[in-house]
Amino acid sequence: MSDQKFRLRAFLWHEFKEGKTAAEAHRSLPPVFGENALSKSQCRRWFHRFRSGEESLEDDERSGRPEIIDNDALRQAVELDPCLTTRSLSEQFNCSHMTILRHLHALGKSVRCGKWVPHELSEANKKKRVEVANDLLRRSKNRGFFHSILTSDEKWIQYDCSERKHQWLSPGETPKPTPKPDIHGKKVMICVWWNTRGLVYFELLDHGQTVTAQRDKGQLDRVDLALKQQGVDTSTTLLIHDNARPHTAKITQKKTLELGWEVLQHPPYSPDLAPSDYHLFRSMQHHLAEKKFKSDEEVKIWVTNYFESQPAEFFKKGIETLRMRWQMVVDNDGEYLLD
Structure with a gap:
């Protein structure tokens, strides 16, 4: 056979x-x-x-x-x-x-595929994740630590967010087809900054634009102004962002120093330790299902309404969950958190 x-x-x-x-x-x-x-x-x-x-x-x-x-x-x-x-x-x-x-x-065994992970972590990567997690766990015991955190990230939003859905069918019945969205269709990048109290600032980039070090530098000034308008003491700001080049560029580092912000350690290849990735964007993507937009203005209106509809507890939980996730990284010897 x-x-x-x-x-x-x-x-x-x-x-x-x-x-x-x-x-x-x-x-x-x-x-x-x-x-x-x-x-x-x-x-x-x-x-x-x-x-x-x-x-x-x-x-x-x-x-x-x-x-x-x-x-x-x-x-x-x-x-x-x-x-x-x-x-x-x-x-x-x-x-x-x-x-x-x-x-x-x-024996109770069944065949299932493993989940995709962002990167194949080396032993050095895992060790670094544990070191950073341990350090941040120690610091998180300080009063007001999570209240001082400001986190940022970027996300593409497609104009057409159609998804295939499961359908209830009778035996032998064929499911209705779903048109496949154009992978080269229109999309817009959103840049977001938020903290335990809620949204601080967001902006949509013009078509064809992505985040650069120079653009990131200008955004940081606007975020600092937004924080001050919200009555936040920016001198205690603890910034969490990933290690993308625009964020680690010299002019970006110089700007954060100029603003008096501290950039918290973030281990390489660790979106599972980035609040926007594991919390905010996951929720946004769920709410975006089946949405279709015709313009950037429609996207902006939807994003504004989305943020306004979220209770304060949503943002607080997203950032304070970091303590549990850091502990899980330590307990799992640096492996990815599969959730």
């Missing part, structure tokens, strides 16, 4: 054991196997075999004593390397693919 044929049948067997119907399994095949997907009738035949108690994936019936493997050894193998294939495991344990699948299912 070919590898492709086996993978198709193993996929059906897994779907069957998960309680799916033949129709549901058939709809799940194309995204995984593309043009090599089985027909509906083939899926139904295999499900009929499984329901009758036949678990072999071979075309012909085979007789003989059941294959027995050590479940503890199998568990240890897959926990040491979760990416092992059933083919390599069957060779390692000298048994069939079906036996491996059956035992893995009995």
Whole structure:
């Protein structure tokens, strides 16, 4: 039996054991196997075999004593390397693919893809994340620490935010298609500064513009003015931003010193420790679902309304969550926080 044929049948067997119907399994095949997907009738035949108690994936019936493997050894193998294939495991344990699948299912194992992470962290990256997290945890014990934090970041907002949605369907019914947004469609960049009390300042860049060191320098002056208009003592400002070049450029560093702000340490490749990434932008993206804009002015109105609709607790929680996230980085030896 070919590898492709086996993978198709193993996929059906897994779907069957998960309680799916033949129709549901058939709809799940194309995204995984593309043009090599089985027909509906083939899926139904295999499900009929499984329901009758036949678990072999071979075309012909085979007789003989059941294959027995050590479940503890199998568990240890897959926990040491979760990416092992059933083919390599069957060779390692000298048994069939079906036996491996059956035992893995009995052990409560199922196949799922890992989450994408921003970067493959080196040991040095992880060590730096732990060092910075420990340092900031110590500082966070100081009174007023989180109240002094100002954080900033940038985000692209597409004019067309259409998304594919799950649909409730009857057996055999085909889901309605969703037009794919133009990846080269119009978009605008938003730059945001906020603290535990709420929005401080935001601006939309003109089309074709991105953040540069010179532009960042000018924005910092406008943010400082906005803070003072809100009655904030800017001399205690603790700025959190990522390590993008505009933020680490000499003229930007000179400007923050001139304003009397302190830039808090932020480890490289760490969006999971940036409040805008793990909190604000995640919420914004959720609210942007299915939105369509015709102009920058419409985007600006939507953004303004979004910020005005958020309670003060939303911003406070987003920044004060840093303490828990720093602790999690320390506890996980610098690994990414997967949430």
